[in-house]
Amino acid sequence: MKHIFGPVPSRRLGRSLGIDVIPYKTCSFDCVYCECGATTTKTCEREEFFPLSELLGELDKRLSEIPSKPDVVTLSGAGEPTLYSRMGELITEARRISGLPVAVITNSSLLGRPEVEEELLEADIILPSLDTADGETFQRINRPHPMCSLDSIIDGLERFLKRFEGTVLFEILLLDGMNTDDANLEKLENALSRFRTDRIQINTAVRPGTVPGIAPVTMEKLTRIASRFGPGAEIIAGTRVEAAGREDRAIEDKILSLLKRRPCTANDLSDSLGIPMPETAKVIGRLIESGLIREDLHGQGRFYTSVERE
Ligand code: SF4
Numbered sequence: 001m002k003h004i005f006g007p008v009p010s011r012r013l014g015r016s017l018g019i020d021v022i023p024y025k026t027c028s029f030d031c032v033y034c035e036c037g038a039t040t041t042k043t044c045e046r047e048e049f050f051p052l053s054e055l056l057g058e059l060d061k062r063l064s065e066i067p068s069k070p071d072v073v074t075l076s077g078a079g080e081p082t083l084y085s086r087m088g089e090l091i092t093e094a095r096r097i098s099g100l101p102v103a104v105i106t107n108s109s110l111l112g113r114p115e116v117e118e119e120l121l122e123a124d125i126i127l128p129s130l131d132t133a134d135g136e137t138f139q140r141i142n143r144p145h146p147m148c149s150l151d152s153i154i155d156g157l158e159r160f161l162k163r164f165e166g167t168v169l170f171e172i173l174l175l176d177g178m179n180t181d182d183a184n185l186e187k188l189e190n191a192l193s194r195f196r197t198d199r200i201q202i203n204t205a206v207r208p209g210t211v212p213g214i215a216p217v218t219m220e221k222l223t224r225i226a227s228r229f230g231p232g233a234e235i236i237a238g239t240r241v242e243a244a245g246r247e248d249r250a251i252e253d254k255i256l257s258l259l260k261r262r263p264c265t266a267n268d269l270s271d272s273l274g275i276p277m278p279e280t281a282k283v284i285g286r287l288i289e290s291g292l293i294r295e296d297l298h299g300q301g302r303f304y305t306s307v308e309r310e
Helices: 052-065 087-098 114-120 135-142 150-163 182-192 219-228 246-261 266-273 277-289
Strands: 004-010 014-020 072-076 102-106 125-128 167-174 199-204 233-235 293-298 301-306
Touching: 004 052, 004 277, 014 052, 014 087, 014 277, 052 087, 072 087, 087 102, 087 114, 114 150, 182 219, 199 219, 219 233, 246 266, 246 277, 246 293, 246 301, 266 277, 266 301, 277 293, 277 301
Parallel strands: 014 072, 072 102, 102 125, 125 167, 167 199, 199 233
Antiparallel strands: 004 014, 293 301
């Protein structure tokens, strides 16, 4: 199964069955904090990267295998899901097949486009993000494709959220010293005052990103900042790590046991073990963080090795 992962426990969504709709690290951004690694294809071009029938066929099969229904089907991936050009049909069909609400995680970059807005209106839950409303900081943190304009993202979010009738879980990721100063937070507050949100979820980088020196924000400071965004704001930093359940650990065990036998790239691991790339990339991040594996650069590739092998 190449495109379906989980169900995985998610504090934001409950038990979530993921559909990976994007080739590994195809994204309109190249965020310095990305847990999935550096963006390899930076693009704003939408495509049917995988046939719609293949994604739906896999979803149907996976649903027939799991004993208890998850809470939600989530369109995500190690990249930007709204780049999938048949997203509207995918949402409608995924809901029909599963009988479950469908959530979409997005970096908001394509929301200025009318066709993306129309398709996203099909979703039941949307998890958009915006880390800053300051142009220079946006370039420094999110490193967007040249066609992404911050003003059109903010205008697009405002327009879309006015029309969208489902649940909006809005994420802001804070990096100490990059988007936590007063001027930045004030601009963000002004932008947020234009959006309809059900919850504002504040996060920070809990794992290594794609550039050295990314600094997480302390819990004390996060609490202070969250209070600026009103009673609908909550801190979600760290909860994803805590939420790693039995299924996540089974993936960790499989990856570790293969890496004890031979060094592999993330693609090798994903292909050999049949684990979709977003899950593979996240588990690799956790294993590096806990010191169980290490990363080496060889030629063009990043190889991972179990430290027990040495
Ligand atoms: S964090 Fe999300 S938006 Fe940023 S580069 Fe990674 S996949 Fe793209």
